[in-house]
Amino acid sequence: EAGVTQFPSHSVIEKGQTVTLRCDPISGHDNLYWYRRVMGKEIKFLLHFVKESKQDESGMPNNRFLAERTGGTYSTLKVQPAELEDSGVYFCASSQSIDTQYFGPGTRLTVL
Amino acid sequence: RKEVEQDPGPFNVPEGATVAFNCTYSNSASQSFFWYRQDCRKEPKLLMSVYSSGNEDGRFTAQLNRASQYISLLIRDSKLSDSATYLCVPDSTLTFGKGTMLLVSP
Numbered sequence: 745e746a747g748v749t750q751f752p753s754h755s756v757i758e759k760g761q762t763v764t765l766r767c768d769p770i771s772g773h774d775n776l777y778w779y780r781r782v783m784g785k786e787i788k789f790l791l792h793f794v795k796e797s798k799q800d801e802s803g804m805p806n807n808r809f810l811a812e813r814t815g816g817t818y819s820t821l822k823v824q825p826a827e828l829e830d831s832g833v834y835f836c837a838s839s840q841s842i843d844t845q846y847f848g849p850g851t852r853l854t855v856l
Numbered sequence: 857r858k859e860v861e862q863d864p865g866p867f868n869v870p871e872g873a874t875v876a877f878n879c880t881y882s883n884s885a886s887q888s889f890f891w892y893r894q895d896c897r898k899e900p901k902l903l904m905s906v907y908s909s910g911n912e913d914g915r916f917t918a919q920l921n922r923a924s925q926y927i928s929l930l931i932r933d934s935k936l937s938d939s940a941t942y943l944c945v946p947d948s949t950l951t952f953g954k955g956t957m958l959l960v961s962p
Contacts, residue, residue, distance in 0.1 A: 789952075
């Protein structure tokens with residue numbers, strides 16, 4: 745069974761540019777989560793989708809971040825415009841129920 | 857009080873040693889708990905789930921103390937490959953601790 749995949753694995757952009765991260769969850773998993781780990785800090789929750797609906801987006805830092813999951817399959821996380829403090833590793837995870845989450849390999853974002 | 861607190865370590869132990877670390881949580885309503893391990897620059901991988909008083913899986917034992925609101929992870933007969941950061945997650949409420957780094961040396 746294929747695991748959670750994320751694209752790209754690395755992204756280097758300049759401040760003010762836009763970046764879109766993609767996450768493909770495990771097939772059949774209705775729950776999809778986005779997390780972020782900034783250098784030296786703990787992993788922080790960003791938001792949780794159940795199918796295409798945002799169940800909890802309390803962790804989204806500000807309105808420069810937009811997550812979508814049209815059709816309830818893959819999800820995108822857009823950062824526009826990117827700021828220096830957005831640099832970090834963005835993880836996606838999926839689960840079948842509100843239970844064990846399976847993580848993707850992460851996208852390492854560097855904003856210069 | 858932070859939602860999840862862990863001793864960041866590092867815990868330096870020789871191969872074969874037994875090591876234990878704790879994680880305290882603040883939300884008394886948490887019902888289930890998870891230990892993840894994270895290798896350097898990799899994603900967290902689920903190690904164990906804890907739903908009642910504890911769980912054992914081979915060399916790994918997780919204990920839950922609801923009265924004191926902590927969970928512990930015990931690793932027996934440490935292997936070099938156990939070197940990683942261990943993250944504690946109460947519930948799927950998605951709050952991770954900073955993790956405890958374990959370094960097992962030959």
